[in-house]
Amino acid sequence: MAALREASRLARAASGEAVDRLPVWLMRQAGRYLPEYQALRQVHDFLTLCETPELAAEVTLQPLRRFELDAAILFSDILLPLRLLGAELAYVDGRGPQLTGLGDLSRVAFPTSDQVASELGFVGEAIRLVRRELDPATPLIGFAGAPFTLLSYLLEGGPSTDFARTKALLNQDQPAFVRLLAGLGELSYQHLALEVAAGADLVQLFDSWVGTLAPSDFTAVVAPVMTELIGRLRALGVPVIYFAPQTAGYLPTVAATGPDVVSVDWRLSISEARRLTGRPCQGNLDPAVLRDGPAGRIEREVERIVREWGPAPGLIFNLGHGVDPRTPLDHVSRLVDAVHRVRP
């Protein structure tokens, strides 16, 4: 069965091999735009869905029952491992996740791999449950937060627009910043190693906020940690996707950290992404197009992106960011159909 998944369209595209039709999956394909997910959320809060393997597995599988997606992605959250550092985590409607109770970060203790394995055991269990039900030929993507994005959440305590605390530490105490980043890199590794051991076929690192950095800071501070992390993950035998939105100004440096696939937003053409990274790319439809439509616009945008990519292998169709919760279901079907209809 693992051999089937290694021959999947997603795995082939991630290796830059030719495919008979383009693979497509969507960031946040399991989640709020689905009525069956909303029904579960009426009964369980977000954290309970993440932490209960049966529920997480169910939510992971929901979009696969509706749409011909080329991969499942585990339903989980990048912030869950931060509780092992002592953070309390709450998801507040309209304000995003809130982290509290961290105290002095310079004294934070990072968990051992045994602690990660025990505290995040529910993640591995969810993956095993998904694999039991999922079509054996369909790959399952595991994911974790990339160190910079995890650190910015730790320092800001939630979403931010200016990352003032993150940048203050970077500007004023770079050694402390690098120490924390290295610790979080190890945590990301343990988190993903656990997912791979449980049956994840590929992994994606979400670095949602890294694009707030100047290229010189990315190169000096983030790139070394990412290069080591990605190298260790690839050594586990899985393809690694690095999602690094808003880094159009230094995409070659992002690519040089070594992922199999670079996942980009919609703020550059996919042809430019291909030229700048020199490797398979994932993207890059604006989620607003999927949300808004209308008839014809989704299909035209799919055709534009595929045309811009050109005939070379290595394109994984996705959005440039997660599915907007206001997205109508029929727009998702139209997108998946349009990608599968187009010649790869």
Add this chain to the structure above:
Amino acid sequence: MAALREASRLARAASGEAVDRLPVWLMRQAGRYLPEYQALRQVHDFLTLCETPELAAEVTLQPLRRFELDAAILFSDILLPLRLLGAELAYVDGRGPQLTGLGDLSRVAFPTSDQVASELGFVGEAIRLVRRELDPATPLIGFAGAPFTLLSYLLEGGPSTDFARTKALLNQDQPAFVRLLAGLGELSYQHLALEVAAGADLVQLFDSWVGTLAPSDFTAVVAPVMTELIGRLRALGVPVIYFAPQTAGYLPTVAATGPDVVSVDWRLSISEARRLTGRPCQGNLDPAVLRDGPAGRIEREVERIVREWGPAPGLIFNLGHGVDPRTPLDHVSRLVDAVHRVRP
């Protein structure tokens, strides 16, 4: 005196001519980080400062008395002209500007040039007052919002993180979107023509939010309006600076709209900006560095940017965004000194 200003370091750099030392000014150099501005704000609200020529002139001149800046920029706000479309404008601490009372935008009536001249008369008067007091050799920069950013404020009613209403109109009714954009382009033109007539030596178009667009949409929808607007402004005999942050993925297209100078953020190196635009550039220090310091970091970052630009003429030193209100005054002095010390 106008001849002196045409020979200013700023004007020379904007034309790609050599200078004896690098020109530097800062977006939002007049404003909240200055105690003398805060003292005025104790007595007058933000709109009163903008609309009272004596006060706007005073605030414009304040930073020039403290720092050896190479230009003054009028104290004003890009949203003021939107009141001519019927919007009510309020500045709410912590929430940014709020626009209300617009009703159905498809029926909005754009003002005539006579209406602009009469309703924005205070802008021209402030410029005349500044010119009377400002060193005759120091250029005064006028500015306006670029059409896309004005339209996004109209549609969102204030700052936004996802520009959902803006993108909904773009996706669902592009002809209406283009009509509004063209009307706002005319409004930007009238606004800036008034500033030039009153004595502005250069003008800057602020397109703070345009980087939320995919390059294909920028090219199809925004670029034609910008190309026409910039062409008409340059025909008035003033250099035009186009501030278009977060467009690293399509900077050549931004440059192709024809500004004398492209003003970029810190998310790409200034050497990359120069390569992609092929013209004078303005930038590109992260305002967080100016805010945070510490000793040495500001100077090293100035040296890095100047070194990355290289020996060619055409660099105007600035931040990649406005001065953070939390910025200490001595950091600003250090920045200005560091820029002036470095060999151009």
